Amino acid sequence: MYVAVKGGEAAISNAHRLMADRRRGDRNVPALSVEQIVNQLSLGVDRVMAEGSLYDPELAAMAVRQARGDLIEAIFLLRAYRTTLPRFSNACPINTSRMRIERRVSATFKDIPGGQLLGPTFDYTHRLIDPSMAGDEAVTPPVKRERPTEESCPRVTDLLDGQGLIEADVPSNDKPGDLTREAIAYPVGREVRLQALTRGDEGFLLALGYSTQRGYGRTHPFVGEIRIGMVDVEVDVPELGFAVCIGAIRVTECQMVSQFKGSADKPPRFTRGYGLVFGQSERKAMAMSLVDRAMRADEFNEQRLAPAQDEEFVLEHCDNVQATGFVEHLKLPHYVDFQAELELLRTLRREAEMASADTPMNEPAE
Amino acid sequence: MAGTTLLDGGFTAPVFQSQAAFRLVMDAMAQPGRIVDLGHAVQPPAPLEPAAAAFLATLADYDTLVWFEDSGADTAASWLTFHTGAAVTRDPSMASYAVLSQNSPVSSWRNFAMGSLSYPDRSATLLLPVESLRDGTPLTVRGPGIETVAVISPRGLPDGFTETMAINVARFPQGFDLLMTCGSELLALPRTTRLVET
């Protein structure tokens, strides 16, 4: 029998106090500062900004600290914070061709104009835990080399596009759909899918991207280019009558060149998947571009057979805040639901017992 | 300097003043027919009156389009956009909020968004200025938020007002919500409120 009860206030309050204590940990160990998190755990901060869908390194670092390093919890905190702020306006689209590049590699062409710039990468490290990480050894400053004067760094896809070998970008200034403002109604435009992907869970998208490589929606991808760096953000100010630069953000862009398609009226050419993510987040940008391409199946008359090609499946499950809410709500009291299930189960068992007790008598005598 | 007048006159303490105005508007919507006074926290350019302006300064934002019936409302429109971020539209069917003129032709109200059955909230809120909220012909109103009946006495309603409101009620859950304004005061007639002429 279910009886409505109140209670738990003291337990909740004490649990929160205990959590705050455990978060702080041993008081003999210095507390982490937000600056330390921003500077030394910057890729974690970048992930929280990308999936929290709010660019603000200090806030994201506070969230990481508050969440004790649980990044999905930190993402949740940032998402909650963003709902408290008014949106002043929409920025002008960022121009990644004018990025101040910190890393730029292509897997399709060795000698690309602008060069292969490795930047601060984990690639080519041995993935052996470095004993010096146990202490605070002095770090040697980076090597500098004079930069060739004003060398341009065209996107690799633009180079191919110049030769007509790849589908071209179709520039458009149509107002994009916004899944944070309007309910999603399928099918959706590619721009809504890209918005969902850029704020989607890195692990989920990584697994889906991986699945396309393993044959579930195969697209034969090559990394046309990955570039990481700072781009200026411009905002139109109606009072001024022109756009001003309000600062710069770090983004990672991935151009995935995928299997070519042709038709009766178009010669075969490469197709593309696109990834663009806040911060330095190569794995996420690559996974995003794979899934973006997979979800374009209809455009290229490909059969939609794999999960990564199913936009509803991807969009409805890529958000880790939504997913966390629904999975984690299972731990909240379900006493009534469970009592109902229990009652049903007991009834079924009673009936089954009675039936088996009845069976010999019901059987017709031979 | 040119352009200065249209920037002055917003909330001076936006958080507290907009919260106070929100509370009053919520009370007015919850108790249709009840007159609330939003005060003079904003000083808007004409044709915006203080109540309508305080309402818009509180509720309009970058995601809401506002439509002005008065064609000479450019200054008010700039003021509103500066303080709220709300853009002004020329298309009444796109408006979240419509600032009507006195004696607004009710036949044109059918152009406003009424929402859909799935999303009845995607509908317009109309701000109708009247000559007075207190000394006109009494009208009896009924509906949610009113225990039995309430009486409102607006003066200067457009022709055909009660018929139009009856049609609006019949559309429920679709339909518009209406606020009558006069000076710094307003009263609400949401789409659930039925109007009975006495």
Next chain:
Amino acid sequence: MHSPDEARKRRLDALASGDPTTLAERYAALEPSAPAATPIRGPEIGMVMLRGRAGGGGAVFNLGEATVTRATVKLATGEVGHAIVLGRHLQKAGIVAHLDALAQLPDWVQVIETGFVTPALAEQDAARIRQAEETEATRVDFFTMVRGED
């Protein structure tokens, strides 16, 4: 030379990208002697929706929001200054708006230029060059090994 709008944009761009602490230090030295400003709107924190383009140059999509702070101030003589900067920096936005208003006064435009805009641009250039040179050192210089012919 620059049109008034171009000069104003260049100034606002430079100030918005500047370090808040450095800006505040420079402003502290100037403020006592400058005509005072009264706030018209803000400083207030909000967001702008950042946008990208599919493929880099295609259709616009929403990338996610960023925190911004904006401010509008007015001088007693009527000049209105605007500011919008990335991040949550109430003081910085207030300062930039005040400097934007002051720069409309003939007596002050050069003070703002030499005291704020020029050093801010120099600092941004220095940081960009340092970053670019550090990146340049990680450029891959390919060379082809001589292949044995037989």
